[in-house]
Amino acid sequence: MFHEDKNNEKNYSLKDNLKKSLKYAKKRKKEFLLYFIGNLFLCIIGGIAPLVSAKQLLFLTDGILGKFLWISIFVFSIEITRNFSGYLTRKYSQIFAREVLKDIQIDMAKEVLRIETADLDKKSSGVIINRLTNDTSKIADIFLELNWSITDVITNTGILFAIFVINKYIFLFYVFSIFLIFFLERKRINIRNEMDKKYRKTAEKTTGLAGELVRGVRDIKVLNAGKSFLKNINEKITLLNEQRYQMIRTNRSFRLLIDCIRDILDLALIVIFIYMIKVDMITISSVVIIYMYRGRVFNLLSYFSDMLDYIKDFNLSAGRVFEVIDSDEFRKESFGTGKIEKVKGDFEFKDVHFGYEDKQEVLKGISFKIKHNSTVSFVGKSGAGKSTIFSLLAKMYHAKSGEILIDGKNIDTLDEDSIRGNISIITQNPYIFNMTIRENLEIVKDGLTEEEMIKACKLACLHDFIMSLPDGYDTMVGEGGLTLSGGQKQRLAIARAMVQKTEIILFDEATSALDNETQQSIQEAINNMKNKYTILIIAHRLSTVINSDEIMLIEDGKVTCAGSHEELLKSSKDYKQLYNLELKKNKTTS
16 A cells, blocks of 8 residues: 555545545546446457467468468458557547546535635645646546556566467566566655655645735735745745756666666576577577567566556545545535525624634624624724624634524524525625626626626626726736726625625625725615615724614624714713724824
């Protein structure tokens, strides 16, 4: 069995990985069956062809030309049949590999979406990208590579049988040669495999850093951090290329040693031939046949060595892919089975405690209630826990203790659609996909009509801007919405939320990057939604939330006071202080 290194959370044997991979092969039974039958036919031909070819050479060297002609015609028909069988086998094998690769990549993409946010926070994007693009292809390829290698091995094993029929002593010499070179090849593959493990880990880090370079290129320029970033990426690329060179150098050294040993064995074979001819243990015609086949016998070793290479490469890649799909290395989100067909929008936090990993608690026994169709705002200093409340509501993280209820039902008992299908979050820095504006809206709702799309964009005060673009709604926005301003990105995110038509809408500093005029328009849009949706707002600027039905002041992970704007000005010194500081700041900047 081949195992992953001890540093991994879970080890996978070759048997485990093949079993998991065969699950995908079984989905494509038709292509696999046609491919298997064709390959089996090629194996049969491969086993017969060397024996017939040996007989052909014997007739030629013995001068039996009539039989030589007939057997040559038979060999010709075999080779033509092999060519057509090979064509059809390759056709179905490529279809099979394509479909298997697609199924594995889709499954992995599904599992990536299920990975807990806390685990994604700790992983580089390169970890996922490399496994999704490179390692999955190695799994799909194993079915093809192994079958072709097995076909080649069987074909050349037929030559060994032919040699066994001609001379058993030479056959034993070849068996000894095979085991000697196999031992060296296995050692080479084991060493290369250990190097490859380190290489792939470095490749993940390098890919992640390269992604940061592309995504953060504007900030890198603005921060004048180009030299520092290039130094960092240079170190990673240098290490990556050095590890790759070490693998190539190891292969090259072993190949030199193996080639030299093959040449020594070749010379030894000639010496053995000379001795056996002198003592009448073999005929010259048999020597000619066996000597002509020597290259294909040693090719048997190459094919077998390649097969070991494929297996090792597959096992390493499969372990990395299935580590994402079904191991504890990447923890998956869990949901209940309960359903809420139509959410009203009542919320309650009961003594909820939460902290990010092993860090200090952010929420320290927070409790509050929110009625459906009300507009509630959360205010307080940065780090008080406001955004964390939203993350827990959408079940991006799990509360350490306490209960979170939606319409009186514990969030842990509800399925994903009941939670996220009824909540829209508009964040301070929304991610805009590298698609057209239209596609960014369609991604959240299948069958989105033109009327619905325009209505949502008008509500988000974005329609006029879109229509000013040359391609309108079909304008590409670049990765992360690079071609849009901060305010335009947030308005597009608001439009996406409007398209979803969820009962609960969470605004997490969603108006922070907007100018005063646009902010006023968004505020009007929010006011238009009042009493129709449950609206929760996080804001640093109190002027944006003074019309809320209720305002909660969050301090040190707890609700210290709650009420309307007027009530809090009278009852809470802390709230009044925050409001006065904002008024003073506005006077200074105006």
